Structures are given as C-alpha cells and as structure tokens.
Amino acid sequence: MKLKIIVLLAFALMYSDRGLAQNQRIDNLRSENASIKTDYMDVRIESWKEDYIEIQSSLIINMSNENDKHELTIVNKKEGIQISSKVDISNIEKMVIRTDKEGNKTYTPIKEWNENEKGRSLNSIDFGYEIDGMITIYVPESMKIKMESIYGDVNLEGSFKTLKTYSTYGLIEANLQNVSGMENINLNSTYDIVDLTIGESSHAHLHLSTSYGEIYSNLPAQKNGTTTKNYSCGSSNEYVLNEGSVPIHVNATYDNIYIRTN
C-alpha cells in the first residue's frame, strides 16, 4: 500500500494544471536543484525548514474568463526539479479596458467596442488584455535555486544553498538576512531594479554593476579600499563586508541597484 502511494505520488508530481491554480505540493524531492521559470506572474520564493516544496498561486486573466490560458507544469526528476508557469497570450481575447476617474474598470471585447463612445469622462482607455497573477513557492533552504522571470516581479526571502535569479522586465527584491550559509548569490535584472537586503553581520563579497543605472547603499565605509570603477556609461563596485566570504553578484543593466544592511 505504501509503495502504491509512493508510485501514485511520483506520477502526480509530473502533471499540468490549468486555470486559476490553488495549492500544490512536491514531496520526495529527487534533486537539490530547482529551476523555476515564469512569464507573466509575479513570483515570491521563500525558504523554509520543511523537506518539500509548496506552490501557492492565484491568477486572473481578463476577469477570470480566460484563466484556462495559464499552464503550471511541475517535474520532479533526479536531474532537477522544474516548475514552469506560462500564459498562452496568443489565444487571449483582446479587450477595451476603460478606467474611470474613481479607478473602476469596465471590459469590452474589442469587436464589440463602440468607437462613438468618445467624450465620456474617463481616466484612460487601454486596448489589450489583463493578467493579474502571483505565485508563491516555498522551498527547503538546502536547495539550489535558479529563477527566470520575463515580465513578473521577483521577491526572494530567506536562505538558500545557491541562488541565481534572472529577470528581464520585472524588478528583483531580495531579503537574505543570513547569507553566511549560502555558497553564492547571483541577482540579474535587465530592465528593472535590484533591491537587496542582507544582514549587517553578513560576511560577503559584493560585486555590483549597472550599465545605465546607479548604485545606492547604506553599507558602512570600507576600511580597506577595494576596486571600484566608474565608466562613462555605467559603474561597477566591489565591496567587502565583514572581511568577505560569500560571493554576491548583483547586476541591473538598465536600472538602479539598492543594497541595504539591517
């Protein structure tokens, strides 16, 4: 019986879920490596002391009429655990979204929109589709995490074995109070900011770089000067915190970096 449950669970761990997702759980993790990919959802990844992964998600596409265009795929293999959240926008109906001065929205399919409805007192009219989604993933703190997001914001909390995060259009906010137990941290955003908070007593070697943004921090003045470079098109700083140890690479190509200690 026990074997049957395990087999059933093993099969259940490789499935697809469509629409407005609820809670899901990945037991019997077969790898310490987890790769998470999302396109339109905001993501929060939080570490915990449990030995399984839990996924909580909520999503609304065009007033929930097209939630079935979302697919959440989970794979649990010894080569790695994969969690993928995708929205098929090619099949989503485009809407006219009107917002009045009070912020109330009305939605009309474009094909039904009456162009003559001009002159109404509105704040804005948008043409497109509306996706509002959030996925929260709790992972064991012994895991190596690789996170890739295209449009969503990424929020990271806790401590992981390793952490690599890539965001194209969304911001990255990370609150990593205890980095001492981590092997390395890599936070990369292309078009938005990176905001990192680490514990004041952390032993870290920070590598900060931005091509078109700036770097703000409340790091204490360095006692021993380390390399800093200023380019006409960007800046790069190295900072050794408490004699260093954990390498932390932070890059925001087109926006700012914020480093906080508390």
Add this chain to the structure above:
Amino acid sequence: MKTYIYLVLTLALMCASTSSMQGQTAKKEHKTTMSTGTLSIIDLDDVLVEGYNGSEVVVSSMVAESEENERAKGLKLMNAMGLDDNTGFGIAVYQEGTELFVRQISKSCSCSDVTIQVPKGMKINVSHSNYNAENLRIKNVSSELEITTNHHDVRLEDVTGPMAVKTVYGSIDAIFTSLSQTGSVSLYSVYELVDVTIPSQSKMNVTLSAPYGSVYSNINVDVSDHGNGSWNSGTTIKGSFNGGGVEFSVKSAYEDVYLRQAN
C-alpha cells in the same frame, strides 16, 4: 499583485485634475564659504556659471518632487571615487586646499538648470569629457577662466578674459564687455564655429585661424601676416587692433571664425 495590461494601443484621456500630478519643484542649494582660490567644475552636463559679488560658492538646482527617489531614502549614492552627493541633486562639492571641486556624480540627477554662483576673484576651471553635454554658459566672469570640453557648445557672456577655451565638437559664442590686459585669450573649436564680439576700444594682438573654414570680421585689423594667401590652404590672419595689446587667438579647425566689433 501587479496587474499587467498588454496593450495593442493605448489612449490616455487625462482629466484636467490630473494635470496637477506633475508635482512641485523646489530649489536646492549648497553653499561653501570661499572667495579666493580655484573653482573646478567637472563633468556637469548642463550648467550656468555666474560671477557675483559675494563670499560663497553657491551651487543650486530646481528639483521636482517626482524626481525624488523614494526607494533610495536612507541610502547613499555609491560613487567610484567615494564621493558623497552632498547637494541632494547628484553633485558632490568638496574642497582640497585652495581648490573647490563641483563634480557631477549621478546620471539620473536633476542636473539640468544647475547654477553656480562664483565670487569674483576666483579662478574657474571647467572640464567635461563625455557625450552627455547639454549647455555650458559662463556669465559675468572677469577672473581667469579655463574650459576644456568635448561636446558642449560654449556660451560666454559679459566676460573679460583672460581665458583658454577649447571644445572639440561644440561651438563657441563669446561676448566680451571689456578685454582684460592681464592675460591672453584663446578660443578654439575643432569642428564647429567660433563667434566672438569685442568692445570697439579693445587693445589686442590678434590671431584668427580657420584652416578649413573662412574668417569673417567687421573690425579693422592691422594685418601683419596673412599666411601664404592661398585659398586652399586655409586662412590665418595675424595683426593688431587699436595699436595692439593682449594676445587674442581665435581658431576653428574645420569651420568658420567670426570676429565682431560691438556697436
């Protein structure tokens, strides 16, 4: 949760009330008590430097509320040189001996409309090397002036010299109220024109040079040397005005030179 609206076409119908959303601006100032020595202005993209009868160097800018970075509150701008933004608008002001430095350290500052009031008597050095140059204006300055810039158009108003001004890709427009005899004047643009107006009573030994351009003037220069006179080897004219005086050199390597006598 952030809501994504993916747009084919967006029309924003702004109500009249939303026009007030642009926010207020406030003037921010940084003052340093100093009336002698040298003022060095480094990498300011857009600046007006104005001489005045005071005892402080005043650096100011209008800062819009919308430009305040809420997320950066409590944090300092990290700068490769270890400088602090002690003005609040992306400029560091610091002193080393008898030299006061005003240096732009932020790319996203409200560094347009920066004004620096300088006590008369202070020497002024201005340098700028990157391509973000906007306006460089110097006004009412009678002390020694040195400008080295790559991309600025330089505008000088109510100046007297002495000075050395060089710009590579920008033009120079200069209006002298009088011509100091204490030191030479050199105005040089590599790729753009130089246009100078001097008072009619100015005394100078003048050199006008435009290797690949032409020289235009309405003053009667007593010419002592006009090169080999060939049209295809550029124009260089040396002479004196009003009997001669301070060395006054105007050059544009690839464009024209204009020397005007004020009415």
